Amino acid sequence: MMLKTQQRYLALDVLRGLTIALMILVNTPGSWSTVYAPFKHSAWHGFTITDLVFPTFLFVVGNAMSFSLRKYEGKDESLFLKKIFKRSILIFFIGLFLNAFPFLYRDEAGDLAFNNLANIRIMGVLQRIALCYLIASLLIHYLKLKVAVVASILILFGYWLVMYIFGDQPDPYALTGNAALKFDLMLFRPENLYRGFGLAFDPEGLLSTFPAVVNVVAGYLAGIFIQKSGNTYSTVWKLVLAGIIAVILSEIWDPFFPINKAIWTSSYVLLSIGWALIIIALLILIIELWKLKGWTYFFEVFGKNPLFIYVLSGLVVMLMSIILVNSEGLQTWIYKNGFLSWLTDFNASLVFAICYVLVMWIVGYIMDKRNIYIKV
Numbered sequence: 001m002m003l004k005t006q007q008r009y010l011a012l013d014v015l016r017g018l019t020i021a022l023m024i025l026v027n028t029p030g031s032w033s034t035v036y037a038p039f040k041h042s043a044w045h046g047f048t049i050t051d052l053v054f055p056t057f058l059f060v061v062g063n064a065m066s067f068s069l070r071k072y073e074g075k076d077e078s079l080f081l082k083k084i085f086k087r088s089i090l091i092f093f094i095g096l097f098l099n100a101f102p103f104l105y106r107d108e109a110g111d112l113a114f115n116n117l118a119n120i121r122i123m124g125v126l127q128r129i130a131l132c133y134l135i136a137s138l139l140i141h142y143l144k145l146k147v148a149v150v151a152s153i154l155i156l157f158g159y160w161l162v163m164y165i166f167g168d169q170p171d172p173y174a175l176t177g178n179a180a181l182k183f184d185l186m187l188f189r190p191e192n193l194y195r196g197f198g199l200a201f202d203p204e205g206l207l208s209t210f211p212a213v214v215n216v217v218a219g220y221l222a223g224i225f226i227q228k229s230g231n232t233y234s235t236v237w238k239l240v241l242a243g244i245i246a247v248i249l250s251e252i253w254d255p256f257f258p259i260n261k262a263i264w265t266s267s268y269v270l271l272s273i274g275w276a277l278i279i280i281a282l283l284i285l286i287i288e289l290w291k292l293k294g295w296t297y298f299f300e301v302f303g304k305n306p307l308f309i310y311v312l313s314g315l316v317v318m319l320m321s322i323i324l325v326n327s328e329g330l331q332t333w334i335y336k337n338g339f340l341s342w343l344t345d346f347n348a349s350l351v352f353a354i355c356y357v358l359v360m361w362i363v364g365y366i367m368d369k370r371n372i373y374i375k376v
Contacts, residue, residue, distance in 0.1 A: 009226060011283035012063045014296050017303030019057040021357055023125075024313045026050045030335035030352030034345040039353075044175060045258040047271060054125065054261075055215045055272035056279070058132055062219020063280075065133075066227065069141060069220075080141060088134035090376040091307070095126030098311060102318050112322065119191040121202070123184075126311075128204040128212060135209075136216035149221070152214040156266035159211045160257045163265070173258055173265070175201060180263045183207040197262070208264040218273045222280060231288035239281035246274030301364040308367075308374040313360050 029035045038049045072080040099121045104112050139148045168177030175181075181201050184193060190200035197203075222239065229235040250259060250271035259268045286292050302309055320331040328336070339348040339355075367373070 009231070009284070009288065010293065010296060010300075011280060011287045012060065012223070012226075013303045014283055014287065014299045015056070015280055015303075016060045016064070016306055017299030017301065019053055019060060020302040020306045020310055021299060021361075022050075022053045023057065023310060024357050024360055025353050026053060028313065028317055028353050028356045030339055030349035031345070034349040036346055036350060039350070041261060044262065045173075045260050047259050047261070047268070051261040051268075052272055052275055055212070055269070056276045058129065058212060058215035059219035059222070059273065059276040059280075061129065061133055062136065062216040062221070063223040065137065065140065065216070066220050066223025069137065072141070084134055084137045087376050088130040091130035091133070092127050094307075094311060094376075095124045095130065096120070096122070098126065098314050099124055101315055102322055104322050119189075121194055122188055122192045123194070123202050123204045123206065125204060126307075128209055131206075131209050132213050132216045135213045136220065139213070139217065140220055145221070145224070148217055152217045155210055155214055156269060159207075160266050162207070163257070163263070173260065173263065175199070175262075178263055180205050180207045201262075203262040203264075211264050211266055211269050214269050215273060215276075219276070222277060226280075226284070231284055233285075233289065236281045236285045236289070239277050239284070243274040243277030243281065246270045246277065248274075250274060298361065301361055301368055305364050305367055305372075305374055307376065309360050309364050312363065313356070317356075 026039050029039070040048060041050050042048050072083070100115065100117055103115050103117075105115055139151055143151060163179045164172050166179035166182060167173060172178060175197060176199070184202055184205040184207065185200070187206060188202075193200040193202040194204070195201075225239075226235060229238070247270070250267045250269075253267035253270065257265050257267050259265060259271055261268055287296060317331060320334075321329045323330040325333040335348065335352050339352045342348075343351060
């Protein structure tokens, strides 16, 4: 069956913008000590709405690939390889730059000092996106679609097997002693890993990147299906049915391989794919079938410059951390005087995050009106 010639679906663009907006929202509270539970990642096993944001963005990356990879069909292989490797390397090194920026920190005396670049975190959100994009592109381009699906299933079961066999017993999926951590420590020094869990452990590590590739492949499959089936009620209910099945399978798997974002378990992959399918189906229903589009532009702005706006949001926050106002970091000063002075602590933290998202939206809006679109 031939694919339709339509180049973009508004529902996909809105979903991409929505995930960027939520990524900024959950990454930029006024204070990390006062964050409402739905806007925090699960402590370890479990699932919150925040745990859905990143895998949904990977799903959207796959959606976009269902359009972009088609232009390489029948062309010189070198063009395809040059494009995907160049893009992957650029995104990976932008992530490294973001980890190192602003290359300075405040010591205990409040003086500026240079970061030891030998100790910067190697992995991260953009690095995972880069690797998932690269691996998924190669899988989809060189294997038939059915073979890529089989490979994805093997990845999920293979990852479960590796995590069980090489994780410390009796709990191979604990924070300490899991196979993902062991693998990363074989390649990286502890100083180069994330320390947000109280020890050296990276939730965007290398081994757990492999099951994350499946989120991208699923997004690609959904994109192809939508293009073939069109914007119809049949498409919507089939996507919802597939999503519900994925959610049910994830819950069945959960007792044996717990739903866990930090180690990106296979059950978590199915759960996040299931919800992504349901969400995109609802967006198609509302936007494409019911023609309710008046609210979409807000998210389209984020979706048109997703990488730039996401990176900018991180750079500005880190700059604010080293700019002092009355012996406080600029972000802390703004939060205390502009929000905490008239709101309760949890509400102040949330409103600060919402306002920060709006500031980033204004940047995106100006860029869109001037037809400035930054891509790699």
